Amino acid sequence: MTIAVQVPPPAGQLPADFLWGYATAAYQIEGSPEADGRGLSIWDTFSRDPAHTEDGKSGDIATDSYARYEEDIALMKSYGVTAYRFSLSWSRIIPLGGKNDPVNPAGIAYYRKFMKALIANGIEPMCTLFHWDLPQALQDRYTGFCSRDIIEDFVNYAKVCFDNFNDLVNLWITINEPNVYALMGHCLGTQAPGRSSDRKISPEGDSSLEPLIVGHNLLLSHGAIAKLYREGGYKLPGKKLGIVINVNWGEPYDDTEESLEAAADFMSVTSEWYAHPVYCGDYSERTKRVIGANLPKFTPEEIELVKDSSDFFGLNHYTTYLIRRPSSEISGSNMLMRFMGNVETTVTYPDGTEIGPKAGLSWVRPVPWGFKKLLKYLYKNYGKDIYITENGVICPNEGSLPYPEILEDDYRISYFRDYVDQIIALKDSVPVKAYIGWSFLDNFEWQEGYTARFGVTYVDYEDNLKRYPKKSAIYMTEYMGKAIAKA
Ligand code: GBH
Numbered sequence: 001m002t003i004a005v006q007v008p009p010p011a012g013q014l015p016a017d018f019l020w021g022y023a024t025a026a027y028q029i030e031g032s033p034e035a036d037g038r039g040l041s042i043w044d045t046f047s048r049d050p051a052h053t054e055d056g057k058s059g060d061i062a063t064d065s066y067a068r069y070e071e072d073i074a075l076m077k078s079y080g081v082t083a084y085r086f087s088l089s090w091s092r093i094i095p096l097g098g099k100n101d102p103v104n105p106a107g108i109a110y111y112r113k114f115m116k117a118l119i120a121n122g123i124e125p126m127c128t129l130f131h132w133d134l135p136q137a138l139q140d141r142y143t144g145f146c147s148r149d150i151i152e153d154f155v156n157y158a159k160v161c162f163d164n165f166n167d168l169v170n171l172w173i174t175i176n177e178p179n180v181y182a183l184m185g186h187c188l189g190t191q192a193p194g195r196s197s198d199r200k201i202s203p204e205g206d207s208s209l210e211p212l213i214v215g216h217n218l219l220l221s222h223g224a225i226a227k228l229y230r231e232g233g234y235k236l237p238g239k240k241l242g243i244v245i246n247v248n249w250g251e252p253y254d255d256t257e258e259s260l261e262a263a264a265d266f267m268s269v270t271s272e273w274y275a276h277p278v279y280c281g282d283y284s285e286r287t288k289r290v291i292g293a294n295l296p297k298f299t300p301e302e303i304e305l306v307k308d309s310s311d312f313f314g315l316n317h318y319t320t321y322l323i324r325r326p327s328s329e330i331s332g333s334n335m336l337m338r339f340m341g342n343v344e345t346t347v348t349y350p351d352g353t354e355i356g357p358k359a360g361l362s363w364v365r366p367v368p369w370g371f372k373k374l375l376k377y378l379y380k381n382y383g384k385d386i387y388i389t390e391n392g393v394i395c396p397n398e399g400s401l402p403y404p405e406i407l408e409d410d411y412r413i414s415y416f417r418d419y420v421d422q423i424i425a426l427k428d429s430v431p432v433k434a435y436i437g438w439s440f441l442d443n444f445e446w447q448e449g450y451t452a453r454f455g456v457t458y459v460d461y462e463d464n465l466k467r468y469p470k471k472s473a474i475y476m477t478e479y480m481g482k483a484i485a486k487a
Contacts, residue, residue, distance in 0.1 A: 002047035003407060012424040017487075019124060019433060020480045021081035022440035022456065024133035025176065026089040027059050027209050029443045032066035036106035039095025041133035042144065046192035046287075047444075064465050066110075073117050074468060075457065076135070076440060080477045082484075083124040085178065085389055085436045087131035092159055097135030099156035108164045115168040117228070125247045126299035126389070127169045127437065128244070129158055129225070129398045131176040132192065139193050141270050145214040145221075146186070146195075154221040155228055162234045171240040173389065174225050175313055178218040178274050180246050186210040187335050190447050199334070206334040209294055216296040219306050226309035243278055244314035244389045247271040249370035250343075253324035255349050261291065263323040265290050265341030279382040281307035290341050295409035298469055312433065313382055316390035319363065320370025321345035322355060358410070360394030361452055368418035372426065379430040392454050399451050403468070406458055412472040417479060424483065437476070441467065 027043045043059060050056030065072050076084060090097060092107035115125045134144050140148040158174070174182075181191075187207040189196030195205030207399035220448070221241050229241045250266035251261040268286040276284040281303045288295055298306065326337065326344040337343070346367055347355045355364035371391075378386060395411040418436060423432045450461055458472035460466045 003469075003474055005475045005478065007475055007478040007482070008478060010424065010486075011421050012427065012483075014424060014427065014484045016435075016485040018435070018484050019083040019126070019387070020484060021083035021085065021123065021126070021437075022076070022079075023126075023436045023438050024065070024151070024440050024443060025087045025128070025133075025395055026092075027062070027131070027133040027444065028091060028439075028446070029063045029065040029441060031060060031064045031179045031299055032061040033060055035066055036092065036098050036110055037095060037096070037104045038089065039091035039104075040136040041089065041141040042136050042176055042192040043133045045136055045139075046194050047446075047449075049144065051448055052190075052194065053276065053357055053449035054451045057444075057449045059444040063393065063441050063459050063467075065441070068408040069114050070117065070466075071467070072440070073123070075122050075469070076123060078477075079456075079469070081123060081471055082128050082482050083171075083434065083436065084440070085126040085128065085173075087128035087133075088161060089133055090130065091133070091137075091237040093160060094135065094157055096137040097157070098138060098153045101137070103160055108160075111165065112168065115165060119168060121434075124171065124172045125169050127165065128160075128176050129161060129171040130154070130174065132181055144193060145181070145217045146210055148217060148220070150192075150217055151221050151224055155224045158225040159228060161228065162232065166234050168235075170239050171387075172229070172239075173244050174222045174241065175218055176244050177269065178215055178222075178315055182211040182215040182218065183336060183339055185336070186214050187339060190268070193272075208338075210337075211290065211339060212294055212296055213423045215273065216298075216415060219274065220302060222278070223302070223306035223309045224386070224418055232381040236356070240311040242310035242387070242414065243310045243317055245271060245274050246316040246390075247275075247374060248262050248318060249320040249367070249374040250345075251320055251344065251355075251370060251373070253322040255464045257323045262325045265474040266321075266343045266345075267341075269339060272386070273376075275313070277303070277306045277384060278310050279308065279313070279384060291339070310384070312373075313378055313384040313386045314389045315374075315378065315386055315421045316438075317374060317388065318391065318393070318438075319364035320348065320355060320367035320374075321366050322347065347483045357411075358396055360398045361448070362395055364393055366393060366415045366418065368422050371424040373431045375422065375432065386432045387434040387436075388423070388440040389431060389434070389436050391416075391435070392451055394454055398453050403458065403460060406453075409456075409470045409472045412456070412470070413475045416472060416476055420483065435480075449455060 047058035050145040184191035
C-alpha cells in the first residue's frame with residue numbers, strides 16, 4: 001500500500017549534525033525471554049500476571065525484535081534516521097544482575113552484532129543502560145533499588161557495558177526516567193516491581209517512603225556510573241553520557257498567586273527532584289520544602305558525586321497540564337499527588353476550553369507551546385545542551401481502528417511537526433541537539449499491554465507481527481530530511 005503525503009517545507013533549518021530518529025526499550029520490543037541465556041527481569045514477573053496489563057498480555061513476544069533486528073534496522077534505514085535510541089536488557093548481559101554473578105557472553109555478542117548492524121547502516125546507536133527491566137534476582141536479593149546494594153551492582157553492569165560496547169557507542173544514557181520508575185513502581189504500583197502501600201495492589205511497599213529511597217539510589221547510581229565513565233578512560237573525545245528525565249510542562253490554571261505557586265511546586269518536584277542534584281548538586285530548596293522530612297539527605301561527598309554528572313539534558317517530553325491546588329485536602333493514600341507538588345492537574349481552563357485535542361490515552365494531549373516554554377525553562381535553569389530522547393502521542397481511536405485506515409495517523413503527524421517546529425523556532429536561543437520520537441514501532445506499552453500504539457510503524461499482532469509504515473513515518477522522513485541541513 002502506498003500512502004500519499006503532502007509535506008510543506010519546514011519552518012527553518014536544523015544544523016547538519018542534528019540527530020534524528022526513534023526510540024524503543026528492550027522489554028517493550030525484544031521478546032525471546034529465554035534466548036541466549038537471558039535471566040528473568042522484574043517486567044517478566046510483573047507482566048506475566050494478567051491482572052497487571054490492560055489486555056492481560058506480557059512482553060514475552062512483544063514485537064519479536066530480538067529475532068527480527070535485521071528487518072527492523074532495514075526499515076529504520078528506509079526512514080532516513082541518523083540515530084536509534086534503544087536499551088540493553090541487563091539480564092541478558094548479567095542474567096542474575098550482580099557484581100559477583102557471571103557475565104553472559106552470548107548476550108554481549110548479540111548486542112555487539114546488533115550495534116554493528118546499526119552503524120553499518122549509518123545509524124548512530126544511542127544506548128540506554130536501564131529502561132526499567134531490572135534483573136529479578138536483584139529484586140529478590142535486596143529489593144532492587146530500595147537498597148543501596150544496587151549501586152555497586154549497577155556500576156559493575158555499566159562497566160561490563162563500557163568494556164564491551166564503548167567502541168561502538170558515542171552516546172550513553174544511564175537511566176530512563178528515574179521519576180517514573182520510582183513512582184509507578186513504588187508509589188502507585190502500576191508498573192514493575194509493583195510495590196505500593198495499597199495492600200489490594202501489593203503485599204509489600206510504602207508509597208510515602210520507597211519512591212524517595214528509590215529515587216535517591218537511582219541518583220547515586222547515576223553519579224557513580226558517570227564517575228567511572230569519566231575516570232575509567234571511557235569518555236573519549238566525541239563521547240557523552242547522561243541521564244534522561246521525563247518532564248511535562250505545568251502551566252498555572254489561572255493567574256491567581258495560588259495557581260502560580262502550585263505550578264512552581266509541580267515543576268520543582270517533577271523535574272528538579274532529579275535535575276537539580278544532577279546539574280546543580282543536592283535537592284533544591286523547593287523540593288526539600290515540598291517533599292519534606294522524608295526526603296533522604298546526601299552527604300557532602302555524595303553531592304559532589306552526583307553534581308554535574310550528565311553531559312547533556314536528556315528530555316522525555318509528552319504533554320502539558322494546567323496546575324492548581326486541590327479543591328479538597330489530600331488524603332494520606334493519594335501520595336502521588338504529593339509527589340507532584342501537592343497539586344491537581346487538569347486539561348480544562350476555567351472558561352471550559354481544553355488545553356489540546358484529546359488523544360488515544362487520557363494523559364497525553366498535544367500542547368506544542370508548553371514544549372516551547374519547557375525548553376526555555378530547562379535551558380535557563382541548567383544551561384545544558386538538550387537531547388529530546390522521547391516525544392510522541394497516540395491518535396484518538398488508534399487502539400480500535402482496523403488496517404489499513406490505522407495507517408492514516410494525521411493526528412500524530414501534526415503532533416510531531418508542531419513539536420519539531422518549536423525546536424526550530426528556538427534554534428538560536430536553546431541548543432537542542434537531537435529529536436528522538438517515541439516510538440519506532442507499536443510495542444508493549446507497559447501496563448497498557450498492546451492496546452496503546454505509539455509507533456510510526458504499525459505492527460499487526462494478528463498476522464505474524466508484520467510491520468507497515470504509518471503515514472507519519474513517511475511524512476517525517478521527508479520533513480526531517482528537509483529540515484536538517486546537508487553536511
Ligand atoms: C515513556 O514514559 C516511557 O519512557 C516509555 O517506555 C513509554 O512507552 C512511553 O513513555 C509512552 O508511555 O497511566 O495515567 O498513570 C512517559 C511518562 C509516565 C507517561 C507514566 C504515562 C502513566 C500515566 N509516563 N504515565 S497513568
